[in-house]
Amino acid sequence: MVAAQDSADSHGGGGPPGARTRPYIGVLFRCCHVYARIYLNRAGTAYTGHCPKCAARVSVKARPGGSKSRFWIAE
Numbered sequence: 001m002v003a004a005q006d007s008a009d010s011h012g013g014g015g016p017p018g019a020r021t022r023p024y025i026g027v028l029f030r031c032c033h034v035y036a037r038i039y040l041n042r043a044g045t046a047y048t049g050h051c052p053k054c055a056a057r058v059s060v061k062a063r064p065g066g067s068k069s070r071f072w073i074a075e
């Protein structure tokens, strides 16, 4: 069952998520063997970014309880 759309306490928040405190994770891009940060998307559902060298896209699903690892390897 997936029916968790209308969550009760989402009304009247303290404004949009701060742009300065946007969470990020570090990713090692295997394609070019470079390290880069990717940031949480607006929806807060995944970290998305791209390889700084070849622009290969990568996205890592954000875990509800917070990811254990802040470091990932993009295959």
Ligand SMILES: [Zn+2]
Binding pocket: 029, 030, 031, 032, 033, 051, 052, 053, 054, 055, 056
């Ligand atoms: Zn690359």
